[in-house]
Amino acid sequence: MFASNFGRATALALALASVSFATAARADIKDYEFQLVEPQLKTGEAIVALRVVHKPTGKPVPDAVIFSKRLDMAPDNMAGMTAPLEPLPATEPGVYRFRTDLTMAGRWQLSVAAKLQGEDGTLQSRLIVKALP
Structure with missing residues (x-):
């Protein structure tokens, strides 16, 4: 009887240890960030590219899964001036590209x-792209 209970207790302890190890191995969403590939673009048709980076490793x-995106001129007090963002196929891992038209x-x-x-959680950011004439 003792051996049977000891075996169950050992199995339970191992299962709990593996669950807590798996949880501890996860990163915090704050360990990630979006970065613009090119912070300055020409006006007109343009490709806006950003990467998602794990900050501790730089990888x-x-x-x-980008589920929300908006491009507007809020930094210049014109939030109503928006531009379309059309997703484009990836050309390298971790880089996400969008076709747009920077009209101004x-x-x-x-x-x-x-x-x-x-x-867990959602990675969110607001990045500034400067459109040059």
Whole structure:
């Protein structure tokens, strides 16, 4: 009887240890960030590219699911001036590209939100793209 209970207790302890180890191995959503590939673009048709990076390692994060995006001129007090963002196929892991039309020179704010594979929470950011004439 003692051996049977000891075996169950050992199995339970191992199971709990593996669960807590798996939880501890996860990163915090604050360990990730969006970065613009090019912070300055020419007005007109343009490709806005950003990468998702794991800050402690500097490595790109592939397979993020970007579910919210907006490009507007809020930094220049014209939040109503928006531009379309059309997703484009990835050309390298961790880089997410969008076709747009920057109709006016100035500062454009890219608001973006994504879910990362295996992580809880939502990665959100507001990045400034400068459109040059």
